[in-house]
Structure formats: C-alpha cells, structure tokens
Amino acid sequence: MEYVIAIDMGATNLRVGIVSSNLDIIEVNREKTTKNDPDLLVKQICRLIESLPYEKYNVKKVGISACGLVERNKIKILANLGIKDLDLQKVIEDKYGLKCEIKNDANCTALAEATFGSTKDVKDSYFITISSGIGGCLIYNGEMVDLAFEIGHQLISYRNGYEEFEKIASGNGLVKLCSDNYLQVEHAGEFFDLCKKGDGLALNILNQWKEIVALYLANIQMEFNTDKIVLSGGVMKSSDLFFEDLKVRSNKLIERFPLKPINLVLAQFDQDAGLMGAVSVALHIK
Numbered sequence: 161m162e163y164v165i166a167i168d169m170g171a172t173n174l175r176v177g178i179v180s181s182n183l184d185i186i187e188v189n190r191e192k193t194t195k196n197d198p199d200l201l202v203k204q205i206c207r208l209i210e211s212l213p214y215e216k217y218n219v220k221k222v223g224i225s226a227c228g229l230v231e232r233n234k235i236k237i238l239a240n241l242g243i244k245d246l247d248l249q250k251v252i253e254d255k256y257g258l259k260c261e262i263k264n265d266a267n268c269t270a271l272a273e274a275t276f277g278s279t280k281d282v283k284d285s286y287f288i289t290i291s292s293g294i295g296g297c298l299i300y301n302g303e304m305v306d307l308a309f310e311i312g313h314q315l316i317s318y319r320n321g322y323e324e325f326e327k328i329a330s331g332n333g334l335v336k337l338c339s340d341n342y343l344q345v346e347h348a349g350e351f352f353d354l355c356k357k358g359d360g361l362a363l364n365i366l367n368q369w370k371e372i373v374a375l376y377l378a379n380i381q382m383e384f385n386t387d388k389i390v391l392s393g394g395v396m397k398s399s400d401l402f403f404e405d406l407k408v409r410s411n412k413l414i415e416r417f418p419l420k421p422i423n424l425v426l427a428q429f430d431q432d433a434g435l436m437g438a439v440s441v442a443l444h445i446k
Contacts, residue, residue, distance in 0.1 A: 167223070169205075170227050176205065179439045206255065220259060221259045223441035223443070248260075264295065264297075267295075269434070270304060273287055273428060287390050288392070294333075313325070355401055371409070381422050392427035
C-alpha cells in the first residue's frame with residue numbers, strides 16, 4: 161500500500177489530504193483558497209501539509225490539481241485565484257524532500273478516470289468537463305498527454321462569426337446562448353429547469369446547444385479516434401436531457417469515416433474529482 165499527499169487547489173476551496181493507492185482518504189483538510197497573494201497561498205498549503213501525519217504514513221509523493229494553466233509542472237496562471245508564475249513544485253520539494261508534480265485540474269481528473277474510473281478498461285480516451293468553463297485532456301495508451309492548453313478556448317463558428325467554445329457551451333456559456341436567443345436566465349440550472357418543464361424556447365436553445373457539442377465531440381473523435389469520450393462537470397447534473405441524444409448526433413456526424421464509434425460515458429468521480437486527480441498524478445510519479 162502506498163500513501164500520497166493530494167492537493168486539490170480549486171477556485172473556491174483548497175483540500176490537502178493523505179490518500180492511499182486504494183483511494184482511501186486517511187485525512188483531509190479543507191479551507192477557502194487564498195486568492196491574489198502567492199506567498200500567502202504557499203504558506204496556507206504548507207500549513208495544511210504540516211498538519212497531516214505524512215511521516216507516519218511514509219509519504220514520498222505529492223500530487224497537485226490546479227485550476228488553471230500549468231506547463232511542465234510550473235503554474236503559469238490561475239486566473240480565478242489571481243495567481244501567476246508560481247513554482248510550487250520547487251517549494252514543496254525543497255521544503256519537504258518529497259517528489260511533487262502539478263497538473264491542470266482537467267488533466268488530473270482525466271488521469272483519475274483512466275486509472276480508477278470510467279475509462280480504466282481502455283487505452284485511449286478523451287476527457288471533457290463542462291462546468292462554469294470547459295476543459296479537456298487526451299489519455300493515450302493509459303497515460304496523460306499533459307499539454308498546457310484548455311479546449312474551452314478553441315474557436316468555433318457561431319452566428320456568422322467565431323466564438324470560444326466555452327463562451328456558449330459551458331454552464332456560463334449557456335446563459336449567453338440563451339440571451340442571444342431572447343431568453344434571460346441567471347444560470348444553467350434555471351435553463352435546464354425550463355427545459356424539464358417543456359418551455360418551447362428553452363427546448364429550441366437546448367437543441368442548438370446539442371448541435372454545437374455533438375459537432376465538437378465528432379471533431380474530437382476525428383482527431384484522436386478514442387475508445388471512449390467521458391463527460392464530466394456541473395452541466396452533467398442535467399445529462400438526462402441530452403446525453404443519449406449527444407451519442408446519436410455525434411455518431412451520425414462521423415458515420416461515413418473509418419473511425420471507431422463514439423463511446424460516450426459519464427465520469428465516475430464527482431465531488432472528489434480534484435482530490436482523486438491529485439492522487440492519480442502522485443501515484444504516476446516515477
């Protein structure tokens with residue numbers, strides 16, 4: 161049995177815990193994440209690490225899931241935290257003598273799904289999270305392809321112009337998509353409630369959204385020809401309204417090409433996705 165320190169550095173909450181290679185959570189501490197002050201954030205993380213009995217469990221590795229742009233284990237920018245250019249890996253390795261790796265949160269969760277979750281039975285998969293924004297990661301031959309980009313910022317054709325994918329397809333994007341179609345909602349949950357009630361305009365917008373996302377899924381399969389595509393994130397709370405239709409629509413778009421069918425599945429991890437992602441990263445450290 162191996163034990164690691166897992167750090168889930170989210171836009172709202174920071175969780176630091178000891179977790180086993182069987183995913184048993186031994187102990188975890190949670191606080192609001194410090195924002196706009198990298199020094200205070202580092203001190204907060206160190207304090208939470210030091211409150212854990214990591215020596216008792218012979219911890220040698222630290223995995224960190226970070227809510228932003230991470231390149232080669234260096235934090236470039238955590239926009240929601242007002243933090244940039246932070247070499248947290250060096251701080252932890254120098255201070256505690258533990259091996260440490262840091263990855264983007266979507267990449268971490270993709271690895272968790274591939275290691276322990278809904279795609280553990282296949283070699284190649286693509287993970288997409290649709291929440292307030294959109295993130296994604298390719299798993300190839302069981303390993304994370306750790307690229308420093310976020311798929312939500314890719315451009316798609318929209319209303320005789322171009323728009324970032326997440327600006328109209330994420331949870332926040334759905335608010336804009338509704339507004340562009342003369343429906344005012346405060347959040348995606350309100351929109352999906354209208355759909356469940358059979359509101360005609362809301363259902364028409366949902367149809368537009370499904371067309372946009374299905375085309376994106378088709379392009380993912382065209383590019384990577386994966387065994388599975390896994391969907392995660394807050395928008396999946398309403399998956400009963402669109403999940404099966406997305407399968408049909410996306411597969412219809414690629415049926416003339418010599419590709420594997422799109423095997424669309426829901427993610428296994430939900431509330432603990434960030435923490436389990438950090439665990440997966442730590443366990444993959446050589």
